[in-house]
Amino acid sequence: MRVGIVTVGDELLSGDTENTNATWLCDRLDARGVEVRRVTTIPDDVADIARTVNEYYAEYDAVIVTGGLGPTHDDRTMEGVAAAFGRDLVEHADAVEWLDGQDGYSAADLADGTAHLPAGARLLENDSGVAPGAVVETVYVFPGVPDEMRTMFERVADEFTGTPRHAVTVEVDEPESALIDRLEELRDRFDVTVGSYPGETVRIKLTAEEAATAEKAAAWLHERVQSPE
Known part of the structure; x- marks a missing residue:
């Protein structure tokens, strides 16, 4: 809808x-x-x-x-x-x-x-x-x-009805501009929508129709970024 x-x-x-x-x-x-x-x-x-x-x-x-x-x-x-x-x-x-x-x-x-x-x-x-x-x-x-x-x-x-989507947020302690290549690869590998929201850290929101897809994409990204201490 x-x-x-x-x-x-x-x-x-x-x-x-x-x-x-x-x-x-x-x-x-x-x-x-x-x-x-x-x-x-x-x-x-x-x-x-x-x-x-x-x-x-x-x-x-x-x-x-x-x-x-x-x-x-x-x-x-x-x-x-x-x-x-x-x-x-x-x-x-x-x-x-x-x-x-x-x-x-x-x-x-x-x-x-x-x-x-x-x-x-x-x-x-x-x-x-x-x-x-x-x-x-x-x-x-x-x-x-x-x-x-x-x-x-x-x-x-x-x-108002539709198919609920599942979202997972990954917090990253790197400049948003430094993540471009990894986020492009993420999109190529997984069927997810990616939102990037800078602040004190960068919040990467991964949204997918299936919860498992969002979780797998988040796990992949976690392994390739610097997380806040």
């Missing part, structure tokens, strides 16, 4: 808010064997949202959109997703019923549009807030508040 992620928010682009949602989603999807092909951050602009969602919908098996849901003036995501599919935003009966069932809230109490979803959308209830999410075809729209997004993702996590 191949997925594209779209994170929406002017605050992300200005650096006022750290984009932890993208990192969390990539980690959860990778653990489920889902391949994340692209992550894009765009402003609270209907045209940008519609254009990006339309492109990703055509290219990937599923699209996850986070941010820009709720009653405030800059919450434009539902409008943008509706525009991507050429649909209207309509008052969603299930969303109204759900909002009316929340303690201290009703659909009438909230700003116009909170219970409006793209026509034909499936409601995703928000267990941690009052902004509902939605599924339109294979586009999943989640809130931007991290706790709300994570809870809502777990509601539909089983709809």
Whole structure:
């Protein structure tokens, strides 16, 4: 399964808010064997949202959109997703019923549009807030508040499936540039994906479909590099 992620928010682009949602989603999807092909951050602009969602919908098996849901003036995501599919935003009966069932809230109490979803959308209830999410075809729209997004993702996590891959990390006490030849030989010998992450040491992440393959590749590399003391 191949997925594209779209994170929406002017605050992300200005650096006022750290984009932890993208990192969390990539980690959860990778653990489920889902391949994340692209992550894009765009402003609270209907045209940008519609254009990006339309492109990703055509290219990937599923699209996850986070941010820009709720009653405030800059919450434009539902409008943008509706525009991507050429649909209207309509008052969603299930969303109204759900909002009316929340303690201290009703659909009438909230700003116009909170219970409006793209026509034909499936409601995703928000267990941690009052902004509902939605599924339109294979586009999943989640809130931007991290706790709300994570809870809502777990509601539909089983709809994201793939073949989990196995990873082993080898820590190396050598410059990354000195490892090029050995990593090339590693790729030739083993069916693994190699990630190299420099820091105080260099972390080499070896990922394979079979655990035994990843372990054999790691053992081969261990024998040919200098490990930290």
